[in-house]
Amino acid sequence: MDSNLELLTQIAHGIAVHFGYTCEVVIHDLKKNDLDRSVVYIENGHVSNRQLGDGPSEIVLETLKKQPDVLKDRLSYLTRTDDGRILKSSTMYIRGKNNTVDYILAINYDITGLLTVDNALKPLLSTSETNGEARKPRKITHSVNDLLDTLIEESVSLVGKPVALMSKEDKITAIQYLNDAGAFLITKSGDKVSNYFGISKFTLYSYMDANKEK
Known part of the structure; x- marks a missing residue:
């Protein structure tokens, strides 16, 4: 294990322990050139029902498609699991030499229960005005x-x-x-x-x- 991946796994473990069992933390390795098995580390994989050795997400494909210079971390967006749970996700690009993206660190926090509470409160808190449009969550694949x-x-x-x-x-x-x-x-x-x-x-x-x- 190289030093960057070792540091990332330490950080991933810390995040997972801090936020608990509803927080999945995933590391994708883009250096291996093995698209079918990009997941090299995962904590709380039960959140999305993924495991070590699973394949990439849409974000991983987008990363490989774009030039490294134009990529920016994507923070606090919604994703969706196969069984319909909604996750609040963030994706961070970990760069190596020549600014290439070597790893992706992804955090997926299950907010389904919180949304249930929010939906119960929304009729009490809503007004006649609506702001913005709902964004459809991205599906997490295996x-x-x-x-x-x-x-x-x-x-x-x-x-x-x-x-x-x-x-x-x-x-x-x-x-x-x-x-x-x-x-x-x-x-x-x-x-x-x-x-x-x-x-x-x-x-x-x-x-x-x-x-x-x-």
Whole structure:
């Protein structure tokens, strides 16, 4: 274990103990180039039902897709587990030489119980005015296959119509979303996406190029 990872595991353990069993702390190793098994350390994995050796989250794919210089820590956003629990999450990028992101330290705190209390109090505290729009929590996945399925679902939701009713422009929009999210970093994702949208691999690449030109 290198010194940075050793320090991160010490910090992760401290955070987990401090906040208790509803606080999951995860370390993703981006130095290994093993996307299928990016989780190298986890505390309180029961929160998201993940374990050591599980695959990446959407944030990990976005990290690999973007240039390190433009990445900023993402603090206090919402995520969602398979069984519908809502987590308050933060993601911190741990950098190594040449400013590359070597590790990701993620904190996922289960606030489902707190939201239940909040929902009970909200009718008593609400006014006729509303401020802002609710943001849909991101789903936490366990493997690259689960993650790809989730990203495809999100791309369809973005377009707002089933694949059978999509025009060429609709499919280009969906595929651009997948490309921006880093979906095509996943092995054999091109085959699955092509089959899902009913297009050839050649057409898939042309749609990706069409968006670059735009």
